[in-house]
Amino acid sequence: xxxLKTLQMRxxxxxxxxxxxxxxxxxxxxxxxxxxxxxxDLMNKRKPRRIGDILVETGFFTLAQRDEILESQNRxxxxxxxxxxxxxxQAQGKDQDDQDWDLPTAVxxxxxxxxxxxxxxxxxxxxxxxxxxxxxxxxxxxxxxxxLQISSDFYAAFxxxxxxxxxxLTVEDLKNSLTEHDIIYGVAVDELxxxxxxxxxxxxKAFRVAKGDAPVEGKDARVEFFFNTDHLKAGGIDxxxxxxxxxxxxxxxxxEGTVLAEKTPPVKAKNGTNIYGEEIMAAxxxxxxxxxxxxxxxxxxxxxxxxxxxxxxxxxxxxxxFVHEEYEVDGDVDxxxxxxxxxxxxIIKGCIKSGFKVDANDVTAHELDGGIVNAEGDLIINxxxxxxxxxxxxxVTAKFIHKSTILCMGNIMVEKExxxxxxxxxxxxxxxxGKVISSQVNSKMGIFVRNVGSETSSPCIFRIxxxxxxxxxxxxxxxxxxxxxxxxxxxxxxQAGLEEEHRKVQQAITEYAHIQDRAQLNQREVSDRLxxxxxxxxxxxxxxxxxxxxxxxxxxxxxxxxxxxxxxxVSEKLxxxxxxxxxxxxxxxxxxxxxxxxxxxxxxxMKSSPANxxxxxxxAMMPGTAVIGKHSEKRLTEMIRNANIREMPxxxxxxxxxxxxxxxxxxx
Numbered sequence: 001x002x003x004l005k006t007l008q009m010r011x012x013x014x015x016x017x018x019x020x021x022x023x024x025x026x027x028x029x030x031x032x033x034x035x036x037x038x039x040x041d042l043m044n045k046r047k048p049r050r051i052g053d054i055l056v057e058t059g060f061f062t063l064a065q066r067d068e069i070l071e072s073q074n075r076x077x078x079x080x081x082x083x084x085x086x087x088x089x090q091a092q093g094k095d096q097d098d099q100d101w102d103l104p105t106a107v108x109x110x111x112x113x114x115x116x117x118x119x120x121x122x123x124x125x126x127x128x129x130x131x132x133x134x135x136x137x138x139x140x141x142x143x144x145x146x147x148l149q150i151s152s153d154f155y156a157a158f159x160x161x162x163x164x165x166x167x168x169l170t171v172e173d174l175k176n177s178l179t180e181h182d183i184i185y186g187v188a189v190d191e192l193x194x195x196x197x198x199x200x201x202x203x204x205k206a207f208r209v210a211k212g213d214a215p216v217e218g219k220d221a222r223v224e225f226f227f228n229t230d231h232l233k234a235g236g237i238d239x240x241x242x243x244x245x246x247x248x249x250x251x252x253x254x255x256e257g258t259v260l261a262e263k264t265p266p267v268k269a270k271n272g273t274n275i276y277g278e279e280i281m282a283a284x285x286x287x288x289x290x291x292x293x294x295x296x297x298x299x300x301x302x303x304x305x306x307x308x309x310x311x312x313x314x315x316x317x318x319x320x321x322f323v324h325e326e327y328e329v330d331g332d333v334d335x336x337x338x339x340x341x342x343x344x345x346x347i348i349k350g351c352i353k354s355g356f357k358v359d360a361n362d363v364t365a366h367e368l369d370g371g372i373v374n375a376e377g378d379l380i381i382n383x384x385x386x387x388x389x390x391x392x393x394x395x396v397t398a399k400f401i402h403k404s405t406i407l408c409m410g411n412i413m414v415e416k417e418x419x420x421x422x423x424x425x426x427x428x429x430x431x432x433x434g435k436v437i438s439s440q441v442n443s444k445m446g447i448f449v450r451n452v453g454s455e456t457s458s459p460c461i462f463r464i465x466x467x468x469x470x471x472x473x474x475x476x477x478x479x480x481x482x483x484x485x486x487x488x489x490x491x492x493x494x495q496a497g498l499e500e501e502h503r504k505v506q507q508a509i510t511e512y513a514h515i516q517d518r519a520q521l522n523q524r525e526v527s528d529r530l531x532x533x534x535x536x537x538x539x540x541x542x543x544x545x546x547x548x549x550x551x552x553x554x555x556x557x558x559x560x561x562x563x564x565x566x567x568x569x570v571s572e573k574l575x576x577x578x579x580x581x582x583x584x585x586x587x588x589x590x591x592x593x594x595x596x597x598x599x600x601x602x603x604x605x606m607k608s609s610p611a612n613x614x615x616x617x618x619x620a621m622m623p624g625t626a627v628i629g630k631h632s633e634k635r636l637t638e639m640i641r642n643a644n645i646r647e648m649p650x651x652x653x654x655x656x657x658x659x660x661x662x663x664x665x666x667x668x
Contacts, residue, residue, distance in 0.1 A: 012073060013038065013051045019069050020061075030060055033191055057207070060195045142177040144169035149206070150183075154274035155214055157183050158206035159196060169197055178209065185277040186211040210275040218269030218285030225261045227254065229315035254307045260321055261305040263290055291594075294343055295323030312345055314361060314377065317393075317601045318594035324361045333358060333371065345377070354387070362394070368404075378410070395427070400434070409469050412443070426469035426609075432618060436460055442468045446612040453622030465613025465630045465647055470606050477599045481592055488588045495581040502574040505567050512564040519557035526550050613647040616668065621645075627663050634663035644668045 017031040034054045041048040052070060055061035070076040135152035142148050145164035150157050157178070171193045178187060187210045188196075196207045254260065269282035290298060295309045307313070311325040324344030332350035333340055339357040340346055346360040354370025362377040368385045378394035386402045395410035403420045406412060411427035416434035418441075423429060428445040435451040442463035452460050530546045533539040613629050615621075619641060626635045629647030643665050650660040 009048070012075065016051055016069055016073065019072065020055075020065070023065075023069075025065050025069075026055065026060055030055070030191060033189065034060075140181065142174070142181075144173060144177075146174065146177075148177075148181065148209075150275070153214075154276060154278075155212035155272075156208055157210040157275050159202070159209045160206050161203045163203075165203075167197075171197065174209075182276045183210050185273050185275050186213070187275075212274040212280075213272045215272035215280050215282035216270035217282055219267035220286040221263060221266040221288040223261055223263045223288055223290065225315065225321075226259060227313040227315075253311070254313055254323065255310050256307055258307045259299075259304050260296060260307055260313050260323070261290065263288065263303045265303065291318070291320040293320050293322050295325065296321055312362070316376070316598075318598040319601070320594070322361075327360070333365075351383075352388075368398075379408075384416075396425075407469060407472065409473075411445075424468040426467060428612070442466060444469075444611050445609070446614040446616070448616045450618045451620050452617060452625050455622070457622075459622070459624035459626060459635075461626045461628065462615055463628045464615060465611040467606065467611065470602055473602055474599065477595055477602070481595050484588050484591050484595075488585055488592075491581050491584050491588070495578060495585070498574055498578050498581070502571060502578065505571045505574060509564060509567045509571065512560045512567060516557055516560035516564060519553050519560060523550060523553045523557065526553065615645040617641070617643045617645070618668075629661060629663055631661035632663050634665075636665075640665055642668045 013035070017026075017035065020026050021028060021031060031051075034051045037054050038048050038051055049057075050070075052061060052066035056063060056066050067076055136158075137150045137152055140148045141162070142159075144166045145162040146169070147160045147162060148157060149160075159174075171190050174193055174197070175187065178184075188208070193209065196202060196209070266285035266287050269285050271282050272280040274280055290302070290305055292298060292305045295307060295311055296305050297308050298304070299306055305321050307323045309323055309325050311323040314322040314324055316322070322343070326345045326347060327340075327342045329337055329340065329346070329348040329350070331337075332353055333348055333356045334353040337356075339359070340348075341357075341359040344360065345362040346358060346364070348358070348363070348365035350365070351367040351369050352358055352365050352371030352373065355372075357372045357374070358365075359374045361375065362380070363373055363375045364380045365382070367383040368379075368381050368388045368390070370387045372389045373379055373391070375390075375392040375394065377392070379390060379392045379396045381396075381398040383398070384400040384402065385398045385404050385406070388404045390396060390404065390406040390408065392406075392408040392410065394408070395413065396406055396408045397413045399414070400416040401414055401418045401421045401423070405422045407424045409426045412423055412425050412429045414429075414431040414434060416431075418431060418434070418436045418439050420437070421439045422441075423439065424442045426444050429441050429443045429447045429449065431449045433450055435454070436449050437452075437454055438457045438460065440461045440463075441447055444465065444467045447462050447464060452462075526546050526549050530543060530550065533546075534543050536543075611630070615627055617640065621636060621640050621643065623636045623638050626633060627645050632647055634645075644667070645663060645665050647661055648664050649657045650662050651657065
C-alpha cells in the first residue's frame, strides 16, 4: 500500500470512529485501542484491517453497527455480511486480511494439560489445516469453559468459548488462568479481553489473547570491490597461445580519490520473545572489517576505501587493499642501483644482474640474468631468464628460461625454450612454440608444450596434478605464524616482568602514602599539644621534646613525599612501557590474524580449482621422459607425437573403478 492510499484510508477510519462515538456505540478509549491495532498492522507491513472489523472481532461492535456506519460512508462491500475471522497473522507471515481461518486441528503435545475427551473439538468441527496454516498445540480447557490453544512456535495463544462458557468469568480470572499456563508475554489489554468475554461470538472463531515477537534475522555485511581482485588473471597471451610482450593485460590504473571498495553495513539482528517470556535468539549478523594499507584510506563514514595516490590497486590473499605507485629503473639493477625493494610495481628498462634482488609487487624487466626476484604479483621478462631464482604470486612470462628455478602461483608462459631448469607452479606451463630440455616441471593445472627433450639431453621429468606451490605456501604460512607467536610470547614474558615490577611500585606507593598520612596526622596532634603548653614555663622540657618530635615528623613526611613522587615517576614509565608492549602484541596478533585469513583463502583456492593432470605435446616428446601423476607414473620408451598424456583411473570391464590409476598416452 502506497503512502497516499494509506493516508486516505486512515482519514476514513478516523471518520468511522467519530461517527461511532456520535452514535454512542463506543468510547474514545476503545476507539484508540482499535486505531493502535490498525497502526500495528501498518508498522509491521501487514495488510491493515478496518477499524470496524477489529471492533467486531473483539466483541465491542455488532455486524449491524459496523455495516450501518460503513454504508453511511459508501464503504460497505458485498462480502461484509459475513463476520471477519480473527487470523493469527504472525503465523508463517500470513496477513490477517489475506484469508479466513478456522481454529486449526489440535496437535498433541507432551507435558501440558490435556482437556477431557468429551470437551475437545472433534475432527469434523476442525478440518485439517492447510500447509500454510500455523500448527497448533493440543487444546486445553481453562476454568470457566474457555479453550486455550497455543501455536507450535509458541508465538501466539488463542481462546474460544465452549457451550459451557460461564458468563460470570472476569478478565482477572482469565489472566490468572493464562499465568497458570506460564503465558506472561504479549497478553492482550484488559479492554480487548473484556470484549472477548462479552461477545456472543468466539464459539467457532479464535480470539488471539497473546502474541509474542518473532526474532528478526540480521543481514551480514558485504563488500563490493571496484577493481579486479583475481590474483591469477593472465594477460598478454592470444587465443593461439602466443605471447605478446607489449600487452601487459588490463592494468587497473586508478586516480587519487577513486573508490576502491564499498561496504554495506550489517543489519542488526533482533531477538524475539515467545508468549512464555523466553528470549529467542536470532542468528547474529556478521560484520566484515575493511582492511587497507599503503596508498589507501578509509572514508569519513568508514564504509569506503579510497585511493590516496594514483597507481595500481592490489587485493592480497590476506584481504588487504593497497594502491601501488610505479617505480622505474632507467638502466640495469646492478652495483649502481643496489637491491631494489619497493612496495609497488617496478619497471626495469635494463637487466637484473647476477646477485641482485628485486622485491616488489609486479616486476617488469628487459632481462633477468643471475638475479633474484620476489614478486607479490606478476613477473614479466621481455627477454629471457638465465641462472636466476624467481618467486611470484602471480604469473611468470618470458621468452626463454635457462638454468633457473621458478616457483609461482599463476601460470608460467614461455615463448621459446626451457633448458636445465626447475619450474613449479600452481597454474599451468604453457610453451607452445619452443622446447623443454633437461628440466623438471611440476604444474597442478597441466603442461602444454611443443617439443620435449632431445637426442643428447638428459630426460625431462614432468609432474602433473600435484600442488607444489600451495604446499610450500601453507608450510611457510605456518612457519611465519609460529615465528610471530614466539615473538608474542617473548613480549608477554617481558610484559609480565614489568607488570610484576609495577605491582611492587604500586604497593610501595600505598605504603609511602600511608607513611605520609600518618606523619601529617601526628604533626597535627603534636602541633595541637605544643600550642597548649608552649607558653607554660614549667613545661619547657615537654615543649622542647615536642618540637624535636615535630622536626622528625616533618622530615619523615618530606622523605615520604619524595619517595612517593619518585615512585609515581617509575609507575608512569612502567605503564608507558606496558602500553607499548600491549600495542606490539596487538600488531603481532594482527599479523597472525592476517596469516590466518591468507591460509583460509589458500585452502579455499585449492579446493575450488581441481587439478588438471595432463601433458599436451603439440609436436614430439623424446623417449626417457618421465610423467609422474599423483597416484601413478610412466617413463616413455619411444618417441610420441601430437599426444595427450593424462593420469586416469583404471576401469574394470563393467566400467567401475578399481581404485587404481595409470598414465595413459592418447592422440590429440
